[in-house]
Amino acid sequence: MKPATLKxxxxxxxxxxxxxxxxLKDYPDVSKKTKDLVNELAKDLNYKPxxxxxxxxxxxxxxxxxxIPEIVHHFFSSVIKxxxxxxxxxxxxVIILQSNESYELEKKQIELLMNQRVDGILISLANGTADYAHLNEVLAQDKPLVMFDKIAKLVRCSKIVIDDRKAAYLATQHLIDTGCKRIAHFRGPLLPQNSIDRFLGYKKALEDNNIPYDPSLVYLCxxxxxxxxxxxxxxxxLLQDHNDVDGIFINTDLVAIGAINEFKKMGIKIPEDISIVGFSNWHMSSVISPSLTTIDQPGFLMGKNAFKQLHLEITNLKNNLPIVHQEIILQTDLLKRESTKDITAKKNKLHL
Amino acid sequence: MKPATLKxxxxxxxxxxxxxxxxLKDYPDVSKKTKDLVNELAKDLNYKPxxxxxxxxxxxxxxxxxxIPEIVHHFFSSVIKxxxxxxxxxxxxVIILQSNESYELEKKQIELLMNQRVDGILISLANGTADYAHLNEVLAQDKPLVMFDKIAKLVRCSKIVIDDRKAAYLATQHLIDTGCKRIAHFRGPLLPQNSIDRFLGYKKALEDNNIPYDPSLVYLCxxxxxxxxxxxxxxxxLLQDHNDVDGIFINTDLVAIGAINEFKKMGIKIPEDISIVGFSNWHMSSVISPSLTTIDQPGFLMGKNAFKQLHLEITNLKNNLPIVHQEIILQTDLLKRESTKDITAKKNKLHL
DNA sequence: CTGAAAGCGCTTACAG
DNA sequence: CTGAAAGCGCTTACAG
Incomplete structure (x- = not known):
């Protein structure tokens, strides 16, 4: 049965x-009688515009x-949600496309969405994306575009991010505060700004605490x-190269959990021998043993904010209001758990 | 700049x-000259229909x-992919909606999609869904509908599933084959057919091996x-209630991993004291220690097949071809890993 | 080879 | 209070 029409x-x-x-739209210049007749029939026919x-x-x-670069991924699926x-x-x-971290795919998908004439586009960049012409093209056509998490600083649009550098700084500072002297870093890939920023935050924290930066302590994932x-x-x-490391700041929880597993197998005690801080607060991180100290990366909130900002821009565009691009930086918290030492306990001991 | 039009x-x-x-559509009855002119200008104006x-x-x-009931979920996000x-x-x-396991939401979302006039609908039912009127309505309007994983047997449409009962049977049989005599089951919720079927498979395997079924060995999750x-x-x-259990078949890997963690903490050896089989093959299951014997639930493949079937029905509908509903049962494999005993090793020992 | 006309299903400014 | 007309942007059967 075909859907009913006005005709x-x-x-x-x-x-x-x-x-x-x-x-049907309840215009004031239609008689009550006609309205009733129309509404009744519309209901009978299950009319939907x-x-x-x-x-x-x-x-x-x-x-x-x-x-989005990847769907089967705890952080990104939280953002989607x-x-x-x-x-x-x-x-x-919401129409969802997955770029698989590929610049070529991402470019095609932007075109697809533009041809589909969606009202706006939300994107987290592929690691492979270094050229931004396809994004600037979207903006040139007055289509609202909001980037989140993996962004391009040079593209003039709204962005929802966390302060990766600051969060990494805090994570590293926490290791220092709990007594670590020789701190390694498992960093993320070279391209997305996020892992660069986390690395820089790590480095800065060392500097500010007069701990010499040693590149051989940085491992790539x-x-x-x-x-x-x-x-x-x-x-x-790491254990082969350096037997004096007492702390590691790791780019991602899942990597950290792998490391913890390996350390446990080798008889290394966490946090006593080596303290570990992760990044992202994966759902398993609070639940494993020892539970992982980590930076909470607010995926769900990031998704909400990204849509809100896009919606604002779509609405303003429609109403011919000026569009003001925002850079929203969401708060990240350091969740102190068992994989790093408890400072208060230590202090108390010292005070005994 | 507004997009160009034919006008x-x-x-x-x-x-x-x-x-x-x-x-633009390269009709044969347009002169080459005109075509060239049009195509050139179309390109200049970046014309898109x-x-x-x-x-x-x-x-x-x-x-x-x-x-889909839940996006932040390894199996479902694999299906989406x-x-x-x-x-x-x-x-x-693909437009994605999340029902949050709520029947009410699911109903609304079906309406949303129908009003949006999507070409077809793919659905995995919410646990709360027991009434199928909203689904039959879709079919009554000749809109292709394919269900996957959590299905309603009574709705006459195509379905992509695994044979939960058979897979559970195999899992339990494997425990029996590796010498377990007293086998518990951590079952899933009462409503979706899947956890019922897994429970029934477990029960049937016991029966077929003349092991008495003991309801007190079944725990709910x-x-x-x-x-x-x-x-x-x-x-x-389980340990409090029964100190003689030597095997558990568990409805979901994540639950199984929690159980393994707890057992390890309590000094119980896996698989020597208790053997464990999970279900779903979560990405962590192969990687933890001991690695988890489990049923591989092919999410990505299920997603692919679901779309393929839907596409077939959409195409047939368009071409006025008959639509034949399929029930496609995907193969599941038992992945034998460290949380159950290795039969071959045992056999070899016996043969010494 | 080119173009006027009708139509997909709706809305709304305008005429009566 | 009601309806004819124009228009959103496209396609295609038909006339010339």
Whole structure:
């Protein structure tokens, strides 16, 4: 059974399409009697306005596009959840595409979404993305665009991020505060700004505490599918290279958990021998033993804020109001758990 | 800058809109000269056909809807990935909604998607869904609908599933084959058919091996957010209630991992004292120690198949071909790892 | 080879 | 209070 149209209602009632349309929208210049007739029949026929026709007329589809590097990923799926929940509240639908960390795919997907004429685009960049022409093109066409987490500083649009550098600084400072003297870092890949910033935060904290920076203490991870194994491998390498390390700041929780597993297997005590701080607050991190001290990365909140900002820009554009790009920096908290030492306990001991 | 239209091209070239349209579509009855002119200008203006107009005319949007109980979930996010990857290949976009395991939300979202006039709908049911009127309504309106994983047997549409009962049977049989005599089961919630079937498979395997079924050996889990903690709690309870258990078949890997953690903490050896089999093959399961014997639940493949089937039905509907509903049962494998005993090793020993 | 006309389903300014 | 007309941007059967 095909969905009913205004035309059908009009014909059955022997009135014009315009009147039917106005009756359904409760225009004041339609008689009560006509309105009642129309509404009743519309209900009987289960009339729903044709979204395609509305889109064409209103030049908007109440649909946005989301491009994300990876879906099977705790942080990113939390962001998606935040975006969708907020979108649903405002009556928007979300088309999701996955770039697989590929610049080429990302470029194609931007085009797809532009051709689809979504009302706006939300994106977290692929690691491979170093050229921003496709993003600037979106902005040039006056299409609202908001970036989150993995952003390009040079693109002039709104951004929702955390302060990776500051968070990494705090993480490292916490290791120093709890007595670590020789602190290693398992860093993320070379490209996204985030792992660069985390590395820089680590380095800065060392400097500010007069601890010499030693590049041989920095190990690289892909932080992709094999994060856990990378953590184990790096833990092994680290022990071979340096037997004096007493603290590690690790780019991602999953890598940290791999490292912890390996250390435990080798009989190294955490936090007594080596203290560890992770990054992201994965759901397993609070639950393993020892539980992992880490930086809480607020994915759900980031998603919510990203959609809110996009929605604001879509609305302003529609109402010919000026669009002010925002850079929103979400707060990150250091969650102190068992993989680092408890300072208060230590202090108390000293005071005995 | 607003996107270009056929009208603009026509005006600039002083020809009719129809001719422009036909030139762009390479109709044979347009002169080469006109085609060249049109194509050149179209390229200059970066002309892209207006998707809203096409949707209205073609009565299709090359967009499907997906309703899923939970996004932040390893299995479901794998399914999503499979769906999106396959959809992209066929030129379809995917709108994702999350039902949060709520029947009410699910119902609303079905309506949303119907009003949006997506070309088809993919759904995995909320645990709370026991009434299927909203799903039958979709089918009554001739909209292709494919269910996966959490399905309703009574709804007459295509389904992509695994054979939960058989997989559970194999898991339990494996425990029996490796010498377990007293086998417990941590089962999932009462509602979705899947956990019922897994329970039934467990029970059937016991029967077929003349092991008496003991209801006090069956423990319930929500298998939601706190799966890990549930595993720990159930492990504790089990030890209090029964000190003779030597094997457990557990509804979900995450619960199993929680249980393993707890057992290890209590000094119970796995698999020597208690053997454990999980279900789903979560990415951590192969990587923890001892690694978890489990049933591989092919999420990505399920997503791919679900979209393929939906696409087939969409295409057939469009071409007025008959639609044959399929129930596709994907293969599940038992992955033998360290949390159960190695039979071959045992056999070898016996043969010495 | 080109173009006017009708139509997809809706809305709204305008006429009566 | 009701309806004819124009328009959103496109396609295609038909006329010339």
């Amino acid at each position: 059908q209602i009009a014909e059955q009632l022997n009135i014009s399409i315009s009147t039917v349309s106005k009756a 044709n979204a395609f026709a509305l889109n064409l007329r209103n030049k908007e589809s109440k649909t946005i596009g989301l491009i 935040g975006i969708i929940s907020q979108a649903e509240e405002k009556g928007y639908l 892909e932080c992709g599918e094999h994060s856990f194994e990378e953590g184990k491998a790096n833990a092994q390498k | 603009q091209i026509a005006e600039q070239l002083n020809i009719s809109i129809s001719t422009v349209s036909k030139a 207006n998707a809203f107009a096409l949707n209205l005319r073609n009565k299709e949007s090359k967009t499907i809807g997906l309703i 499979g769906i999106i990857s396959q959809a992209e290949e066929k030129g379809y976009l 929500e298998c939601g957010e706190h799966s890990f903690e549930e595993g720990k709690a159930n492990a504790q309870k």
